[in-house]
Amino acid sequence: MTSSRESTAYLTVSCKDRPGIVSAVSGFLFSKNANIIHSDQHSSDPVGGRFFLRMKFHMNGIEDGLEEFRQEFAEKVADKFDMEWNINPAWIKxxxxxxxxxxxxxxxxxxxxxxxxxxxxxxxxxxxxxxxxxxxxxxxxxxxxxxxxxxxxxxxxxxxxxxxxxxxxxxxxxxxxxxxxxxxxxxxxxxxxxxxxxxxxxxxxxxxxxxxxxxxxxxxxxxxxxxxxxxxxxxxxxxxxxxxxxxxxxxxxxxxxxxxxxxxxxxxxxxxxxxxxxxxxxxxxxxxx
Amino acid sequence: MTSSRESTAYLTVSCKDRPGIVSAVSGFLFSKNANIIHSDQHSSDPVGGRFFLRMKFHMNGIEDGLEEFRQEFAEKVADKFDMEWNINPAWIKxxxxxxxxxxxxxxxxxxxxxxxxxxxxxxxxxxxxxxxxxxxxxxxxxxxxxxxxxxxxxxxxxxxxxxxxxxxxxxxxxxxxxxxxxxxxxxxxxxxxxxxxxxxxxxxxxxxxxxxxxxxxxxxxxxxxxxxxxxxxxxxxxxxxxxxxxxxxxxxxxxxxxxxxxxxxxxxxxxxxxxxxxxxxxxxxxxxx
Amino acid sequence: MTSSRESTAYLTVSCKDRPGIVSAVSGFLFSKNANIIHSDQHSSDPVGGRFFLRMKFHMNGIEDGLEEFRQEFAEKVADKFDMEWNINPAWIKxxxxxxxxxxxxxxxxxxxxxxxxxxxxxxxxxxxxxxxxxxxxxxxxxxxxxxxxxxxxxxxxxxxxxxxxxxxxxxxxxxxxxxxxxxxxxxxxxxxxxxxxxxxxxxxxxxxxxxxxxxxxxxxxxxxxxxxxxxxxxxxxxxxxxxxxxxxxxxxxxxxxxxxxxxxxxxxxxxxxxxxxxxxxxxxxxxxx
Amino acid sequence: MTSSRESTAYLTVSCKDRPGIVSAVSGFLFSKNANIIHSDQHSSDPVGGRFFLRMKFHMNGIEDGLEEFRQEFAEKVADKFDMEWNINPAWIKxxxxxxxxxxxxxxxxxxxxxxxxxxxxxxxxxxxxxxxxxxxxxxxxxxxxxxxxxxxxxxxxxxxxxxxxxxxxxxxxxxxxxxxxxxxxxxxxxxxxxxxxxxxxxxxxxxxxxxxxxxxxxxxxxxxxxxxxxxxxxxxxxxxxxxxxxxxxxxxxxxxxxxxxxxxxxxxxxxxxxxxxxxxxxxxxxxxx
Missing domain, CATH: 3.40.50.170 (Formyl transferase, N-terminal domain)
Structure with missing residues (x-):
């Protein structure tokens, strides 16, 4: 709930929990020069549970390349972990x-x-x-x-x-x-x-x-x-x-x-x-x- | 919940609501030189409802005349209004x-x-x-x-x-x-x-x-x-x-x-x-x- | 906070605490055929403290005789106990x-x-x-x-x-x-x-x-x-x-x-x-x- | 606050915020086969603020290699980001x-x-x-x-x-x-x-x-x-x-x-x-x- 919403987006993820999810997601964001502003994570059960993640991140110019960004995230991260996910712009009401x-x-x-x-x-x-x-x-x-x-x-x-x-x-x-x-x-x-x-x-x-x-x-x-x-x-x-x-x-x-x-x-x-x-x-x- | 409980008692009353109850109760207490410390009252419905009263009062020497006090209250007040009532000492645990x-x-x-x-x-x-x-x-x-x-x-x-x-x-x-x-x-x-x-x-x-x-x-x-x-x-x-x-x-x-x-x-x-x-x-x- | 406010008024009193206040107030209301709907009372200190009272009462026809009612209350009750008091109609916004x-x-x-x-x-x-x-x-x-x-x-x-x-x-x-x-x-x-x-x-x-x-x-x-x-x-x-x-x-x-x-x-x-x-x-x- | 504390540790970090921190930390944990159970993160200000992280993770056998694990974390992650950090065992009271x-x-x-x-x-x-x-x-x-x-x-x-x-x-x-x-x-x-x-x-x-x-x-x-x-x-x-x-x-x-x-x-x-x-x-x- 910061006042500025420009170039800012929400990423939400849920999938079967297993090691490496946060590493993959944050590694992807880092590779795109995105800065994580907030991140919350929850695992319903460390063994065999479900994993939930919400990140708010800032990335210069994302307004113009959101669709591409989504596609790349799907290919490089989401598909591997069989994620349900969303990337939604914070700058659009x-x-x-x-x-x-x-x-x-x-x-x-x-x-x-x-x-x-x-x-x-x-x-x-x-x-x-x-x-x-x-x-x-x-x-x-x-x-x-x-x-x-x-x-x-x-x-x-x-x-x-x-x-x-x-x-x-x-x-x-x-x-x-x-x-x-x-x-x-x-x-x-x-x-x-x-x-x-x-x-x-x-x-x-x-x-x-x-x-x-x-x-x-x-x-x-x-x-x-x-x-x-x-x-x-x-x-x-x-x-x-x-x-x-x-x-x-x-x-x-x-x-x-x-x-x-x-x-x-x-x-x-x-x-x-x-x-x-x-x-x-x-x-x-x-x-x- | 005052610190002192000496010569102090609780009076609780419930009965069918009608005019004159508080007047009768407080008049009786006044006639006995009792001082009302707290009083709460509720009527479940002003018309045809039930009346509830709790009073905490102080009366010098009540310790020695509690039974008599109760009897007098019954005769002079409670019976007239068909009350369910209690007078319990605060000085006894x-x-x-x-x-x-x-x-x-x-x-x-x-x-x-x-x-x-x-x-x-x-x-x-x-x-x-x-x-x-x-x-x-x-x-x-x-x-x-x-x-x-x-x-x-x-x-x-x-x-x-x-x-x-x-x-x-x-x-x-x-x-x-x-x-x-x-x-x-x-x-x-x-x-x-x-x-x-x-x-x-x-x-x-x-x-x-x-x-x-x-x-x-x-x-x-x-x-x-x-x-x-x-x-x-x-x-x-x-x-x-x-x-x-x-x-x-x-x-x-x-x-x-x-x-x-x-x-x-x-x-x-x-x-x-x-x-x-x-x-x-x-x-x-x-x-x- | 009952829904009906007709013929209903609020009495509030504060004065030096001493025995007989509630008896006098409620006796007066009873003599006027007023029915007490709610009553709350507080004494800041049973000995030498200040007494506070709020009553909500119903009295048929009070709309037409409020000023008179106030005057009578002043003479018969309030003045004796040196009360600060108000009687305010609930039927007027x-x-x-x-x-x-x-x-x-x-x-x-x-x-x-x-x-x-x-x-x-x-x-x-x-x-x-x-x-x-x-x-x-x-x-x-x-x-x-x-x-x-x-x-x-x-x-x-x-x-x-x-x-x-x-x-x-x-x-x-x-x-x-x-x-x-x-x-x-x-x-x-x-x-x-x-x-x-x-x-x-x-x-x-x-x-x-x-x-x-x-x-x-x-x-x-x-x-x-x-x-x-x-x-x-x-x-x-x-x-x-x-x-x-x-x-x-x-x-x-x-x-x-x-x-x-x-x-x-x-x-x-x-x-x-x-x-x-x-x-x-x-x-x-x-x-x- | 899961009931099991075996092979489980808390990692807490605070440092100047900049891109890549979560990626580095989670990448390190992944490389050690550690599974993140909970993770919370906060940035006091996305621009020029301070970054805070708490992770609870599970890693088989960490009981026997905690000191080594800490040293490796210091060298590979903490020093680069000039972190204040702690890795504390959950299995020890x-x-x-x-x-x-x-x-x-x-x-x-x-x-x-x-x-x-x-x-x-x-x-x-x-x-x-x-x-x-x-x-x-x-x-x-x-x-x-x-x-x-x-x-x-x-x-x-x-x-x-x-x-x-x-x-x-x-x-x-x-x-x-x-x-x-x-x-x-x-x-x-x-x-x-x-x-x-x-x-x-x-x-x-x-x-x-x-x-x-x-x-x-x-x-x-x-x-x-x-x-x-x-x-x-x-x-x-x-x-x-x-x-x-x-x-x-x-x-x-x-x-x-x-x-x-x-x-x-x-x-x-x-x-x-x-x-x-x-x-x-x-x-x-x-x-x-």
């Missing part, structure tokens, strides 16, 4: 689409942070199944699309959404979008859709969890941000946090505090995703904060 | 029995705090179904009783435990006691048995939750202290807290952090119980911290 | 004026929360010594006043501010207002001006504290909300909180996190003030959360 | 000496964690200027030395301490040792003496800070663990944390909470030091947690 229903707390926090360039992203659109938040969104000079969801014809609205996002969304954020996505949309953005939902100890499944949390007298309420997979709310967890509550908080107040923790957790998860800090490891994540 | 199996982290923390008089309790005994912790306990000059649990004959060991605790336990703490209590023991100490267990978001039911939390990649692990009821781990929650974890924490490290948060949460719950801060409201608690 | 310079993070958080009615206040105006934030403020339909501060003539601008706020500000919030107020303005709003500033362990006095905190390698950065007194940043503390940082956070990132913690701390302090939870005790506060 | 006065909270926590092997250290001795804690220490089978400090002759006691620690202390912990060390002792253990002290916002210099924190009405109390340098309490900060307090906490209670946070912060700092996670950067630290 990723495009983000936000899906939302009627609650605006998470949305507004993201719009505001994007405007101050805290997230280093371009929010290309906000899509909602309701028209309520149009004015709020447009005051940020962000396009707003109302895509209603007809009962029994979710496919039509999802096709419309896919069309709108085509080429305009590197990341999709569900900022309290109260519709279940179909596998078609999920598969189009693997590990690139982030959802936020409330979390409780113990868990409360079903409707109106804040009421039930209040009835159960929990002392903490929380939120979880995760990548969306076909199993509802079961995708890889990116970030979680909680806030302390007591018998003094009534139902309305619990919901206010719930909104506060949801927007904090979501904005952290989004920031980490956009700076390539989140690597997926099966159904969990490695987050290099 | 409550007696606490601890049940434990093999893990010593929660036990040791309690023994230390009791020794330093942080809890204002006398730990009258530690009972375990194993003999492992005898030396550790006896170094605190606290009696240790080994009460093994035979398969198929839990009743015998519980009878032994009940016998040991008879008259010697105002509070029972399950400091990682890996046996499920029978209704007989639970009913003998209603809202006076505190248990501690781990908590996760999402919840992991069944064996070895730390392994499963690690596999799921959770970002928080927690602990919950609650009163024991016949529904396993479902009694009124007294306190909860969490600690942050990441992919860098392996299974062993998760367990170490889990122990840390368990002993912190348990010691807070015990301290609050012993200073009469915890009032039970059905299956939840009002905790006047 | 207090008026809040915000002073700000160029940073908008704390301001925007307050405008949002007010718009969602989380704060139960009417933001009557935003005053700034710069014109930068006009558009942002006006998009919330809140009047914006640009009151520049001329070097050597702060009095003129403060007079203008006082004039704008006259009758329109029960509370004044300095949401990163980078001007030192004169005693004249401070004295006009005793314990009714809330300021937010960063806090560090150890403290860094002087310019650019985030740079110096980074140089010192602190592991926490924080914020403090306090009432403004003539001693700069030394007034009664209302709320404090911190956020964890590390060597991985550069100067820009420290400032982003600093903004996050500042707006959280300020919004909590403001919410507590507006629900009459903050009582001042010399140079410190009693906050009944 | 470091020796720790604890200095303490009369407060036992931090001491007991360390003794207990060491006994459970949470810290992977051998506590070789506890030295105190009072004899009070002898029994508590000896119950852990740890040698206790009473070294009184005579007024005006601190040198004699420090010489005695230095003699006791000679060859028996890789780390020195001041677990509430209420004596100021002389430069002689400090210089003998550069960046290897860890101290814990309370921290407040704002800071309270001088005697009885908990009383003054209570008088000032702070909402947080904290603790800071740092390396000891000749400037009192100004050495590189390793870890800090805070705990929430309110007007409800009296002086005694503030001190209890202060002890709790002190022992938590100290035990974290010690654990991190002992697993080579703390690299000193001038007067601050890089902590690879």
């Amino acid at each position: 990723k495009k983000t689409a936000i899906l939302v229903s009627k609650f605006d707390h998470a949305l507004m926090d993201l719009l505001w942070r994007a405007k101050r360039d805290e997230l280093h992203t371009e929010i290309t659109m906000v899509i909602s199944n309701h028209d309520d938040l149009r004015k709020a969104v447009e005051s940020f000079d962000v396009p707003f699309h109302h895509v209603p969801v007809e009962k029994g014809n979710k496919e039509a609205s999802e096709n419309k959404i896919l069309e709108l996002m085509e080429g305009n969304a590197d990341l999709v954020i569900l900022a309290r979008y109260m519709q279940i996505l179909t596998p078609k949309l999920i598969d189009a953005y693997p590990n690139r859709i982030i959802n936020i939902h409330h979390s409780f100890l113990p868990a409360f499944v079903g409707a109106d969890p804040y009421r039930r949390a209040g009835e159960r007298g929990v002392k903490l309420i929380g939120a979880t941000a995760h990548y969306v997979t076909e199993e509802l709310d079961q995708g890889p967890i990116i970030e979680q946090d909680v806030i302390r509550v007591s018998h003094r908080h009534d139902y309305e107040e619990l919901k206010v505090l719930g909104r506060d923790i949801e927007r904090q957790v979501l904005s952290r998860a989004v920031k980490w995703h956009l700076t390539e800090r989140v690597l997926v490891d099966g159904n969990k994540t490695v987050v290099f904060t | 409550k007696k606490t029995a601890i049940l434990v199996s093999k893990f010593d982290h929660a036990l040791m923390d309690l023994l230390w705090r009791a020794k330093r008089d942080e809890l204002h309790t006398e730990i009258t005994m530690v009972i375990s179904n194993h003999d492992d912790l005898r030396k550790a306990v006896e170094s605190f000059d606290v009696p240790f009783h080994h009460v093994p649990v035979e398969k198929g004959n839990k009743e015998a060991s519980e009878n032994k435990i009940l016998e040991l605790m008879e008259g010697n336990a105002d509070l029972v703490i399950l400091a990682r006691y890996m046996q499920i209590l029978t209704p007989k023991l639970i009913d003998a100490y209603p809202n006076r048995i505190i248990n501690i267990h781990h908590s996760f978001l999402p919840a992991f039911v069944g064996a070895d939750p730390y392994r499963r939390a690690g596999e799921r990649g959770v970002k928080l692990i927690g602990a919950t202290a609650h009163y024991v009821t016949e529904e396993l781990d479902q009694g009124p929650i007294i306190e909860q807290d969490v600690i942050r974890v990441s992919h860098r924490h392996d299974y062993e490290e998760l367990k170490v952090l889990g122990r840390d948060i368990e002993r912190q949460v348990l010691s807070r719950a015990v301290k609050w119980h012993l200073t009469e801060r915890v009032l039970v409201d059905g299956n939840k608690t009002v905790v006047f911290t | 207090k008026k809040t004026a915000i002073l700000v310079s160029k940073f908008d993070h704390a301001l925007m958080d307050l405008l949002w929360r007010a718009k969602r009615d989380e704060l139960h206040t009417e933001i009557t105006m935003v005053i700034s010594n710069h014109d930068d934030l006009r558009k942002a403020v006006e998009s919330f339909d809140v009047p914006f006043h640009h009151v520049p501060v001329e070097k050597g003539n702060k009095e003129a601008s403060e007079n203008k501010i006082l004039e704008l706020m006259e009758g329109n500000a029960d509370l004044v919030i300095l949401a990163r207002y980078m001007q030192i107020l004169t005693p004249k303005l401070i004295d006009a709003y005793p314990n009714r001006i809330i300021n937010i500033h960063h806090s560090f362990l150890p403290a860094f006095v002087g310019a650019d504290p985030y740079r110096r905190a980074g140089e010192r390698g602190v592991k926490l950065i924080g914020a403090t909300a306090h009432y403004v007194t003539e001693e700069l940043d030394q007034g009664p503390i209302i709320e404090q909180d911190v956020i964890r940082v590390s060597h991985r956070h550069d100067y820009e990132e420290l400032k982003v996190l600093g903004r996050d913690i500042e707006r959280q701390v300020l919004s909590r302090a403001v919410k507590w003030h507006l629900t009459e939870r903050v009582l001042v005790d010399g140079n410190k506060t009693v906050v009944f959360t | 470091k020796k720790t000496a604890i200095l303490v006065s009369k407060f036992d909270h931090a001491l007991m926590d360390l003794l207990w964690r060491a006994k459970r092997d949470e810290l992977h250290t051998e506590i070789t001795m506890v030295i105190s200027n009072h004899d009070d804690l002898r029994k508590a220490v000896e119950s852990f089978d740890v040698p206790f030395h009473h070294v009184p400090v005579e007024k005006g002759n601190k040198e004699a006691s420090e010489n005695k301490i230095l003699e006791l620690m000679e060859g028996n202390a890789d780390l020195v912990i001041l677990a509430r040792y209420m004596q100021i060390l002389t430069p002689k002792l400090i210089d003998a253990y550069p960046n290897r003496i860890i101290n814990i002290h309370h921290s407040f916002l704002p800071a309270f210099v001088g005697a009885d800070p908990y009383r003054r924190a209570g008088e000032r009405g702070v909402k947080l109390i904290g603790a800071t663990a740092h390396y000891v340098t000749e400037e009192l309490d100004q050495g590189p900060i390793i870890e800090q944390d805070v705990i929430r307090v309110s007007h409800r906490h009296d002086y005694e209670e503030l001190k209890v909470l202060g002890r709790d946070i002190e022992r938590q912060v100290l035990s974290r700092a010690v654990k991190w030091h002992l697993t080579e996670r703390v690299l000193v950067d001038g007067n601050k630290t890089v902590v690879f947690t």
Whole structure:
């Protein structure tokens, strides 16, 4: 998160762990006169585990030769170790689409942070199944699309959404979008859709969890941000946090505090995703904060 | 939690809410020349809800007239409002029995705090179904009783435990006691048995939750202290807290952090119980911290 | 913080502690058929200390007889105990004026929360010594006043501010207002001006504290909300909180996190003030959360 | 913090940043058939900054060739980059000496964690200027030395301490040792003496800070663990944390909470030091947690 992003790129790698990976990667970067600014590495198990690497590096002129650089990295390093990898420019803002229903707390926090360039992203659109938040969104000079969801014809609205996002969304954020996505949309953005939902100890499944949390007298309420997979709310967890509550908080107040923790957790998860800090490891994540 | 406990008592009340309760209680105390040091009050719902009150008051000479004082309070105040109530002396240390199996982290923390008089309790005994912790306990000059649990004959060991605790336990703490209590023991100490267990978001039911939390990649692990009821781990929650974890924490490290948060949460719950801060409201608690 | 505010009022009291205060107050409320919804009480010292009380009560028809109610309370209760006291309606939104310079993070958080009615206040105006934030403020339909501060003539601008706020500000919030107020303005709003500033362990006095905190390698950065007194940043503390940082956070990132913690701390302090939870005790506060 | 420490070592490096460092280090490790288990890296500034690296690696048979391995690393890598570096075995427990006065909270926590092997250290001795804690220490089978400090002759006691620690202390912990060390002792253990002290916002210099924190009405109390340098309490900060307090906490209670946070912060700092996670950067630290 240095202020300068010129000539800077992120390299992320995951592969079967074995000796020589770091040596090969760093040797390649050195041969290209690239300087490693940050590097984080993790091995899920020294024996037979999986290896994860995130590097941020600076290389003069990479803007003009990125594709070539990628190809050479593939040939000289990645193929040998059977890597899953990405090299993404830090100087280009990723495009983000936000899906939302009627609650605006998470949305507004993201719009505001994007405007101050805290997230280093371009929010290309906000899509909602309701028209309520149009004015709020447009005051940020962000396009707003109302895509209603007809009962029994979710496919039509999802096709419309896919069309709108085509080429305009590197990341999709569900900022309290109260519709279940179909596998078609999920598969189009693997590990690139982030959802936020409330979390409780113990868990409360079903409707109106804040009421039930209040009835159960929990002392903490929380939120979880995760990548969306076909199993509802079961995708890889990116970030979680909680806030302390007591018998003094009534139902309305619990919901206010719930909104506060949801927007904090979501904005952290989004920031980490956009700076390539989140690597997926099966159904969990490695987050290099 | 003032340092002086002489001539000081706790009054706790719960009853159906209606106007005049505080006036009646405080009027009575004033008529007895008692000075209210702290007072906390809560109404679960202004209309038709339940009223909760905790007062700590000072009254010269109450040591010699406590029984009479109680009787008068019952007649003049409590009966009129159909109160559940207690008046307990602060100058007498409550007696606490601890049940434990093999893990010593929660036990040791309690023994230390009791020794330093942080809890204002006398730990009258530690009972375990194993003999492992005898030396550790006896170094605190606290009696240790080994009460093994035979398969198929839990009743015998519980009878032994009940016998040991008879008259010697105002509070029972399950400091990682890996046996499920029978209704007989639970009913003998209603809202006076505190248990501690781990908590996760999402919840992991069944064996070895730390392994499963690690596999799921959770970002928080927690602990919950609650009163024991016949529904396993479902009694009124007294306190909860969490600690942050990441992919860098392996299974062993998760367990170490889990122990840390368990002993912190348990010691807070015990301290609050012993200073009469915890009032039970059905299956939840009002905790006047 | 119940949702209904009709026929509901806050009573706050501070006076020298002695027996009979609660009895007198609650007896009076009972005689008026008022029902106490919440009550919190604190004594700074049981012997010779100061007594603090906050009650939220419901009384049918109080809207039409508030002045009379106040007068009767003064005569029958307050005067006897030499109380400092307030009885404020919960059904009327207090008026809040915000002073700000160029940073908008704390301001925007307050405008949002007010718009969602989380704060139960009417933001009557935003005053700034710069014109930068006009558009942002006006998009919330809140009047914006640009009151520049001329070097050597702060009095003129403060007079203008006082004039704008006259009758329109029960509370004044300095949401990163980078001007030192004169005693004249401070004295006009005793314990009714809330300021937010960063806090560090150890403290860094002087310019650019985030740079110096980074140089010192602190592991926490924080914020403090306090009432403004003539001693700069030394007034009664209302709320404090911190956020964890590390060597991985550069100067820009420290400032982003600093903004996050500042707006959280300020919004909590403001919410507590507006629900009459903050009582001042010399140079410190009693906050009944 | 993996459970197995056999054939495993920590490499820590700091040097002027320039391209090729990681490549050189990892190339060397690869050439020795060493497998990198964890690696963390930090650059204080990509341009002209300082580079920090911590690697944990596994290499069969390193136990028998450690000295040779070090020499080869020096010649082939370290000298070229003018590195400050260490290669320390993970299979050998470091020796720790604890200095303490009369407060036992931090001491007991360390003794207990060491006994459970949470810290992977051998506590070789506890030295105190009072004899009070002898029994508590000896119950852990740890040698206790009473070294009184005579007024005006601190040198004699420090010489005695230095003699006791000679060859028996890789780390020195001041677990509430209420004596100021002389430069002689400090210089003998550069960046290897860890101290814990309370921290407040704002800071309270001088005697009885908990009383003054209570008088000032702070909402947080904290603790800071740092390396000891000749400037009192100004050495590189390793870890800090805070705990929430309110007007409800009296002086005694503030001190209890202060002890709790002190022992938590100290035990974290010690654990991190002992697993080579703390690299000193001038007067601050890089902590690879």
